[in-house]
Amino acid sequence: MLFWSALLAGAIAAGPGGPEPKVTINTDSARHEVLITAGPFDLPNMPKMESHAMMDMGRSHDTPVEHFQWPVDGWFRGYRVSLADARGHEVPRHVMHHMIMVNFGRRQLLYPAAERLMGSGTETDGEISVPKTIGVPMSSGMPLGMYVAWHNDTGRDLKGVYLKIAMLWTPTNQNPKPVNSLPIYMDVNLTVGGSNTFDVPPGRSEKAYEFTLPVGGRLLGVGGHMHDYGVRVQLQDAESGKVIATVKAKREKDGKLEGMSRKLYGVTGDGLELKADHRYRVVGEYDNPTKATLKKGAMAHMVGLFVPDDMARWPSINPKDPVYQRDLASLQMRGGKTSMKAMEHQASDHHHGGSSH
Ligand SMILES: [Cu+2]
CATH class of the missing domain: 2.60.120.230 (Jelly Rolls)
Known part of the structure; x- marks a missing residue:
């Protein structure tokens, strides 16, 4: 149920090389799903961590934020995530340590920072959704971004992994409208x-x-x-x-x-x-x-x-707010060499025991 779970933990970038991953967006208007495909990602095997949470700050590797546009008017109400390798075989879900979806089109209620629309951790499996009576209001063209922290401890290197996210939405003609x-x-x-x-x-x-x-x-x-x-x-x-x-x-x-x-x-x-x-x-x-x-x-x-x-x-984004600019800058740093030094420093004393990421 915690698809709204926000998360500000970080991870170091490992920069495995390989092809540049791309994001493609398709809208299934009959099933009311936005289908996001990201990849390919090459994920070298990494040692197992003693607690799944320690890897948050340590041995996972981050992708940079991938930007795309939300394609429909309506309400976001849940999602499903799956992973497949280059040959279409299913990849264990837990190698994706966490995935965060950022909505650059709206501010958070408390903070002058971009909305974190959803977050998914290793423990989120299957479909996570809320009833059609409620939903997060979305409009076509909203600028979104997503990033992933991978931790492949399967014992073998994974090549050409694709991440598929089906985002469930409710159309504007639903009666009564979602709250x-x-x-x-x-x-x-x-x-x-x-x-x-x-x-x-x-x-x-x-x-x-x-x-x-x-x-x-x-x-x-x-x-x-x-x-x-x-x-x-x-x-x-x-x-x-x-x-x-x-x-x-x-x-x-x-x-x-x-x-x-x-x-x-x-x-x-x-x-x-x-x-x-x-x-x-x-x-x-x-x-x-x-x-x-x-x-x-x-x-x-x-x-x-x-x-x-x-x-x-609802408070609107002030692009000139230095605090908002700092949030954007920190997102831009993800998956790059700049974040690596800062995060390595943090990783040395960050022991993580949470599970709701
Ligand atoms: Cu934490």
Whole structure:
């Protein structure tokens, strides 16, 4: 269900060479699917990682952002991903460690950064979709971009791999029209275009970020992301102190993270109401049983689907905003040599235990 899951983790570029991958877009108007084919990718075998998450910052290789245009008016409502090699044989899904779809045509609600339309990790399999009663509003020509982090640990080199994504959409003539539902990303420690990791001291600790929303609305559901020793991420009313939503970490005995809980407040119900110009707080709680501070070892964010009361009040992109420019610059750096140095530095102390990527 976490197709709206946003992710700001990085990975180093390995630059395997080979043919330049291309993206092609086809619209299947009968089945209401946009079919995206990207490739070919040559994926040399890499050593297995002890935890799937460590590779986020370490041994995967990133593709640069591939740009394309969304071709239809309607509502995006889900997707399927598959991988095939040059001979058309299926390739294990988990070699694609994660894939992120960026919508350069719309801003995020909290941050002056491009919308992260969807994210898919190794654990997302099969079709991920929401009911036709809701969807992310999309218009023809919207500039999208996608990037992938690969980690091939199959024991053999994979050549000419193609990634196929079928994006499900609802046409504008559906009656009644779907309710506009957009991704919302709330991080306890985000520097847009930079990092969102932070230090975790021994014992219990909290990190919080306060914000207001320019438009009110309802939260339809939430998920989250943390690393090892995470306890929970909460959304609180910063004015009354009331807890609005909680996403809990599933921990092993030693505090290592197994996963995060998810909540759906109902598509037909009212969902959780959030007010415009009211102070909210997203809080990440950690409990570190070791005696050492984990340097830059933690992340905490909540993601969800948000139904704005008035789509006209959704903040628009200001291309001159330096923060927005930093977000674009960081996306442009992906998969290049520039990102490699910065990420190698980060990789040395980033131990990843999340699963909701
Ligand atoms: Cu992370």
